[in-house]
Amino acid sequence: xxxxxxxxxxxxxxxxxxxxxxxxxxxxxxxxxxxxxxxxxxxxxxxxxxxxxxxxxxxxxxxxxxxxxxxxxxxxxxxxxxxxxxxxxxxxxxxxxxxxxxxxxxxxxxxx
Amino acid sequence: xxxxxxxxxxxxxxxxxxxxxxxxxxxxxxxxxxxxxxxxxxxxxxxxxxxxxxxxxxxxxxxxxxxxxxxxxxxxxxxxxxxxxxxxxxxxxxxxxxxxxxxxxxxxxxxx
Numbered sequence: 333x334x335x336x337x338x339x340x341x342x343x344x345x346x347x348x349x350x351x352x353x354x355x356x357x358x359x360x361x362x363x364x365x366x367x368x369x370x371x372x373x374x375x376x377x378x379x380x381x382x383x384x385x386x387x388x389x390x391x392x393x394x395x396x397x398x399x400x401x402x403x404x405x406x407x408x409x410x411x412x413x414x415x416x417x418x419x420x421x422x423x424x425x426x427x428x429x430x431x432x433x434x435x436x437x438x439x440x441x442x443x444x
Numbered sequence: 445x446x447x448x449x450x451x452x453x454x455x456x457x458x459x460x461x462x463x464x465x466x467x468x469x470x471x472x473x474x475x476x477x478x479x480x481x482x483x484x485x486x487x488x489x490x491x492x493x494x495x496x497x498x499x500x501x502x503x504x505x506x507x508x509x510x511x512x513x514x515x516x517x518x519x520x521x522x523x524x525x526x527x528x529x530x531x532x533x534x535x536x537x538x539x540x541x542x543x544x545x546x547x548x549x550x551x552x553x554x555x556x
Contacts, residue, residue: 363542372453374533374548375488382542390543391445422487429539430476430495435487 334358336436338423344442345413353408353439355423363426364406365390365433366398368419375422381406382429413443446471448536450547457524458555465550467534468516474536474545477510477517482531482549491532492519524554 339354355364362383367375367390377390379398387398395417397409406425410417420440424433447470457463467477478493494501494508494517501508505524510517521528534547 365544367546372548374450375535375546377544377546380542380544388542391545429537429542429544432478432490432493433480433544435489437487 336423336425336434338421338436338439340439341437342440344444345410346444347414349413350409350411351413351441352410353421353423353441355406355408355425355436357404357406357425357434359425359427359434360403361425361427361434362403363429363433364400365424365426366396366406366408367422367424368392368417369422369438370419378408378421413441415443417441418443446474446536446538446543446545448534448545448547450534450550452550453548454551454553456553456555459524459526461524463521463524463528463552463554465519465532465534465552466516467518467536467547468514469536469545470515471536471538472512472515473538473540476537476539477508478535478537479508479519480533480535480546482533484530488533521552524552526554526556528552529554 365380366378381400384403423436475496480488482488
């Protein structure tokens with residue numbers, strides 16, 4: 333039981349490049365989330381999903397897209413990376429919305 | 445949308461003392477309030493949570509109180525230990541929409 337895993341762990345992008353972050357969970361959770369964490373700013377919700385095939389916008393969705401084609405996977409895409417997207421990205425999953433969120437180990441992204 | 449304010453941003457206590465962290469939220473529709481602990485370089489992990497139909501919850505040295513009328517909730521840690529040193533985040537969740545809003549975090553340092 334791996335819990336929540338994220339790929340990759342680290343990535344450096346040049347401005348304008350694109351990439352996809354993969355989140356996978358093996359707990360059969362319905363809810364999945366993508367957050368970014370910047371120093372002193374806590375966790376900000378980018379997008380989330382309440383079940384397979386669904387996505388919804390969070391607080392800071394601009395510049396990101398997501399897809400949840402399979403229940404166990406939640407993908408976060410950056411189409412044209414900007415330095416302002418330099419951050420640590422955490423994925424999380426939960427059985428329901430009023431239940432603990434299990435976080436992945438994070439992806440450290442640097443955009444130069 | 446929801447806004448969560450967390451205070452203080454840093455807190456330093458002597459081992460054995462108590463620590464209190466407070467959060468206020470703006471949306472009266474929020475009905476689930478978890479607290480997460482994040483150690484340096486690690487992922488956030490749930491330490492305690494409370495639902496809107498409960499005023500107080502305790503788990504060993506940790507307790508959370510909720511005042512729905514005033515829209516604030518607090519984390520209380522008694523008999524602090526050096527291993528309690530970490531960043532603590534509160535969150536407010538509107539479970540019908542599945543949307544979570546986190547506070548900016550409190551860095552707790554427990555001095556031996």
